[in-house]
Amino acid sequence: MxxxxxxxxxxxxxxxxxxxxxRGTAPSAFSAPVSPGHLRLAGQLGDLEADYDQVTQLPHRITRRAPAGGLSGEASASAEETVQRFVTEHGDLWRLSEADAQGVEVVSVSGRGLRTVQLVQRAEGVEVFNSEATAAIGPDGAVVSVAGQFFPGAAEARSAxxxxxxxxxxxxxxxxxxxxxxxxxxxxxxxxxxxxxxxxxxxxxxxxxxxxxxxxxxxxxxxxxxxxxxxxxxxxxxxxxxxxxxxxxxxxxxxxxxxxxxxxxxxxxxxLRADAAFTYRVFNTGDALFRPEDGPAPGSPHPTGQPDGFQAATIPEQLVTLESLLPGAPWLPEDATTTRGNNCIAYADLRTPNGHSPGDVEGRTTGPRTFDHPYDSTRPASDPANVQASLVGMFFHVNWLHDRWYEAGFDEAAGNAQQHNPGGAGLGGDPILAEGHDFSGTDNANMQTPADGASPRMQMYEFVGVAPLPSRTSNFDALITYHELGHYITNRLVGNASGLANQQGRALGEGWGDFFAISMTSQASDDFPTGAFPAGGWTDLTPTFTDNYYFSIRRFPYSADLGKNPLTFKHISNGVVLPAGPPHHPHGGGPNSAVHNAGEVWCAALWEIFVNLVAHHGHVEAERRMLEYVVGGLKLTPSMPTFTLARDGIITAVTVLHPEDLPGVWRGFAKRGMGAGAVSPPSTSASLAGVVESFTTT
Known part of the structure; x- marks a missing residue:
């Protein structure tokens, strides 16, 4: 460029x-509109809860306040039929005509984790843009929530x-x-x-x-x-x-x-690109899930919990033998000799043009079904042997997250990235292109995510800012790769790559990315109540900054200890002064509404919930449940979301899957000011002013 x-x-x-x-379509003054269908359904149920898009004045989240209460009546033979009947009978929730309602079609059904049905509105076969919606199905087969909006008048407009x-x-x-x-x-x-x-x-x-x-x-x-x-x-x-x-x-x-x-x-x-600067490579813990370490020199949580210049030592790699985490879904075919699989193609994009081209390098086997490339941290990341080692690590990361997210509900029907979709749902032909050691930049990483059916591209760069030490690579640094892959899953699940287009949506994306990074590299022995968890470390070292393992590139480390991370909901708004006392990044700056800064608040709230679940269930079960809640919540987050809409998506997922966890989940949100009475800024706000905090759970 x-x-x-x-x-x-x-x-x-x-x-x-x-x-x-x-165009003469300016909206009338927003006055809490209530559609005819809203009034009718509220009269039937008594506890209907609907959030309205402040611009379109249409409901984009509908559920009930009663735990696990259904919106629909008796379930039909299939989830598709139940949801289709609900839209037909209650299309006036969105002021749809009969023809409009008939144009709402089931696209796919996701049966893992929170069971959901994906919908889209069409008029004479033509898709209405941003009409993707997701209906959640309860244990009894009834519709319990719908996230997303449909647009009245589409059928008439198409026919005319x-x-x-x-x-x-x-x-x-x-x-x-x-x-x-x-x-x-x-x-x-x-x-x-x-x-x-x-x-x-x-x-x-x-x-x-x-x-x-x-x-x-x-x-x-x-x-x-x-x-x-x-x-x-x-x-x-x-x-x-x-x-x-x-x-x-x-x-x-x-x-x-x-x-x-x-x-x-x-x-x-x-x-479609989401930028962020993280850096860690996968060395393996060898636990039952083959969890990658934070990076080549893991240091999270911080051993002292204070910014004291600590630098973690490098650790040896481990050889791990694994087909995949999903039975019957191998990462590579039996005769593979490179890192080219169904979920991911990992290669070093060493020269122009962008994408796989002559001169670029894939990870290569060193023997039959073996990728055994040691990494030498005393040599630069660009050393050919180190490039091979990091490509293998990056390939492992992408596939490991693919399988963990798949188990939690991010399957083919939900729009995941795979060359071939064995079940036939969703669109195939879109494995992740993991471009390591990319020629186009340094000291950064990014993720570009198109809609389902075209390959997302993750570009990982060499970090040279650590000079005079040897350069380091983001290819296999889990705290970076997981954050970038977090952009892929969140963009796919919210509006099929078009949903996170507002300031709060982009900030939520950064927060989700950080949360995946710190939670999915956490281990049972970690200090969850008071530990300091940076969203990076190894690559953030510079000649003038040595607290990379405490702050990484954020203003505060993530911690359930308010003395280490004091951020609450109001701190997404410009002009709100950060709390005095807890040490913050000496070079951290920018307005509170900047996407990475506001995203810290969202991640802090998710971390509180995770810590509560760990205390109640232990690390393994807490992580499994939290992944289902976050993935389910993403499915139920409408396009152009606010923080509280994203919160409510998670609440609905918890209500359907494990309502006994609701108190701990609400406590986590409330601790960070996103309790039951919290109010988000308008969806279109750039300054994110207008936050109303709530520290109550009811």
Whole structure:
């Protein structure tokens, strides 16, 4: 990307007041709207709880206050039929017409962990953008919660449509210009068949540029994936559009929706890359789950709990023999000789272009079914032997998390990343591309996550800021890889890669990522009540900063001890002064609303819950339950979420799966100010002002 080229900001025309005003669809004053269906169902149940999107004025979370209370009546023969009947009978919750309600279709059913049914709204077969919703199914087969919104008027708008005036090729050219600032000729794009690795399912079409490389325009790394959508503009108005994903050399991956009527116009834009600077590699604990260590020199929790310059010593690797954590789902075929599996392709992306190309290096076997590459920490990370060692570690991390999350409910139906989906649910052709030692940067890492059916890309960099010591790699550092993979699972589960488009959504993503990193590298012997758990360490050392194992790159370490981490809900808001007393990162700064800063508060609350569960169930069972709660909660978090909506998704998952854990879960949220009476800032807020804290559980 040119040094003077600023990336365009994320944009959503439905949530942009200027865009809606220009189109005459500005919302009326928000006055706690209640739909006819809300009044009717509330009268039937008596304890209905509904949260409304403050912009669309439609409910985007519906449940009951009674523990495990159902929304629907008697369950049908299947979860799909029960949910379909609920939407048909209660479509007026979203003010849907009969035709609108009939357009809501079941996409898939996820039966692991919290049982859920994924839905999407279509009008005459065309998907309504951002209409993904998830219904949770209780033990008795009844619907207990619906997260997400459907849009009234879509069926009528589709039937009254006029012919599109913008072609898909023109839409691609406009989006490419918007991203790069370079004009592309729309006639250079042509539709092609799905390539190997592309999803052949769903409603996508694929386009390739015929323009030769070196013509002055950045080249496309992948074919462009396009599908027709109806884009909601508010006030029951819709624009036909094209959803597309761009992977252009030198730029992060972006998704767009381009208006298909009149002059082509950007309706939606989202940077699919989530950046964060963590650094640790997988050395193994050898426990029953083959859990990776924090990194090559594990130091979490901090041994003294004070910022005293502690530096952890490197530890020896262990040889682990393992097919997978899931019976019948091996990470590699029997005759594999490289790190190329069904869930992940791990390689060193050493030179241009982006993606696997000549000159790049995959992890290689050293003998039959054996990857035995020791890492020498006295040599730089770029040493060829060290590159091999770290690629194998990175491949192990991705697959290990894949299996743990799969067990917790992130399966094919929920949109996980796999080349082949044996069960037939979801879209295949999208294994994670884990690009280690990536040529495009240093001292960082990122994750770029498209919608289901196209491969997410994790780029891990060499850390050179530790000079004069040998450079270090983020490839196999679990506290970094787990955070980055956290962006993948959260983006896939909330709005299928389009949901975390607001400031709170992005902050939640950072917090979820940190939580996966620190919780899934924790061990039973750790000091959970008072320990200091940094979200990094090994790669954060610099000549002027030696408390990397205490703070890492956050303002405070994560801890259930308020004397070490004092953050509460109000500290996501700009202008709120951080508490005096507990030591904080000497170089930490930026406004409270910055996504990494606000994300610390969300992770702190999740950590409190986890600590409570460990105290009650022990580490192994607590982790298993917490993963089900977080994955289930993600499924029930609507697009453009607030902190309290994400909280309520977890509460619903706990209510359905193990209601006996609700007191400990509520105590965790309440300790960090997200108790029962907490109020989030508006979904569209950039400053995150307006927090109302609550420290009560009822």
């Amino acid at each position: 040119p040094a003077d080229r600023a990336l365009p900001e994320d944009f959503h025309a439905l949530y942009d007041a200027g865009a809606r005003s220009a 449509r006029t012919a599109t005036t913008t072609s898909a090729e023109e839409a691609i050219a406009l989006a490419a210009y918007d991203l790069t600032g370079v004009e592309y000729d729309s006639t250079a794009f042509s539709e092609v068949s799905a390539e190997t690795g592309d999803s052949a399912g769903g409603s996508y079409r694929f386009y390739r540029s015929a323009e030769p490389a070196g013509g002055g325009r950045p080249a496309f790394e992948r074919t462009v994936r396009v599908k027709d959508v109806l884009f909601p503009l508010g006030e029951q108005q819709f624009a036909p559009g094209y959803y597309l994903e761009l992977w252009i050399e030198g730029f992060p991956a972006f998704s767009y929706v381009i208006d298909a009527l009149g002059e082509p116009e950007v309706l939606f834009r989202k940077n």
